[in-house]
Amino acid sequence: MHKNQAAEERNRSVLVNISVVVVFVSLMLAFILYFEQGRPNLRLTTLQTLAISFSTSVNNAHWQWQGEGRPPIVILSTFAPRLDDQKVLVETDKHPVFMSDTGWPKADPSGKGCAQIWNMVLNLPLEIDGFRVFTEFYDGVKLSGNSLDSRCRFRLSTGPYFEYKVFTGEVLRVQG
Template identity: 60%
Template sequence: MLKSEATEERNRSIFVNISVVAVFVGLMLGFILYLNSSSPDVRRLSLEKLAEGFNTSVHNAHWQWQAEGRPQIVMLVSYANKLGKDKKLVETKRRPIFMSHQGWPKSTENSAGCEKIWDMVLDVPMEVEGFKVIAEYYNGENLSGDKLDSACRFRLSTGPYFEYKLHLGQVLKVKS
C-alpha cells in the first residue's frame, strides 16, 4: 500500500505542476496578445497628433505669408512655454519654409520633395513609435486630371496615413 500511495502522490504532484505551468503560459499568451493588439491604435494616435501639428504649421505659415506681403520664404519661429527672465517670450527655434505663389508650403513635386515639406513644416524625424514614415507624391493630373489634386501622402508601412494637398494647403485626416 505504501508504494501505491507514493505513486499516487507523485502523479498528483506532476498534475499540479503541469496545471500551474499551463495556467502561467495561458496568462502570458493572453497578456502578449492584449499588448500586441493595442499597438496599432498607439501608432494611429501618434500619426493623428503629427497630422494636427502639420495642419497647424501649414496654416501658420500661410497666415504669416499673407501678413508679410506674400514672400517666397517665411520664417516660422517657435517659442518656449514659459517667459524668460526679462518677462519676454523666449525663442526656441526658427525654420524657413518655402512658399508657393498660392501661399502654401512647397518643394519639388516628387517623394523627396514631400520629405522636404515634412522637414520644413514639422521639423521632427519621419518616425512614429519606432516605425519610419514614408512620404509619397501623387500627381493630381494622373489621378483626376486636375493639377490641384496633387498630394503628398505620409504613411506607415501598413495602416494609417494622412495627405497634404500641395496646391490647396489642405491636410486630410488620418485614414486607415
C-alpha cells in the same frame, strides 16, 4: 498491488503538475492579451499629434505669406510656452518655408519633395518612436484628373498616415 498504487500516484502527480502549468500559462497569456489590447497605440497618437502640428504650421505659413505681401519664402518662428526675464516670448527656432504662388508650402513633386515639406513645416526628423516616416507623392492628374488633388502622404511602414494637399494646403486626417 502496492506497485500499482505507487504508479497511479506518480501518474496523478504528473497530471496535477501538468494541469498547474497549463493553467498558469493560460492565465499569463490572458493577462498579456488583456493589457496589450488596453494599451494605446503610441505611434498612431503621435502621428495624429504631428498631423495637427503640421496643419497648424501650414496655416501659420499661409497667413504669414498673406501678411508679408506674398513673398516666395517666409520664415516660421517657433516659441516656447514661457516668457523670459523681460516678459517676452522665448523664440526657440526659425526656419525658412518655400511658398507656392497660391500661398502654401511647396517643394518638388516627388517623395523627396514631400520630405522637404515635412522638414520645412515641422522641422523634425522623419521618425516616430524610432520608426521611419515614409513620404510619397501622389499626382492629382493621375488620381482624379485634377492637379489640385496632388498630395503628399506621410505614413509609417504599416498602418496610419496623413496627407497634405499641396495646392490647397488641406491636411487630411490620420487614416489607419
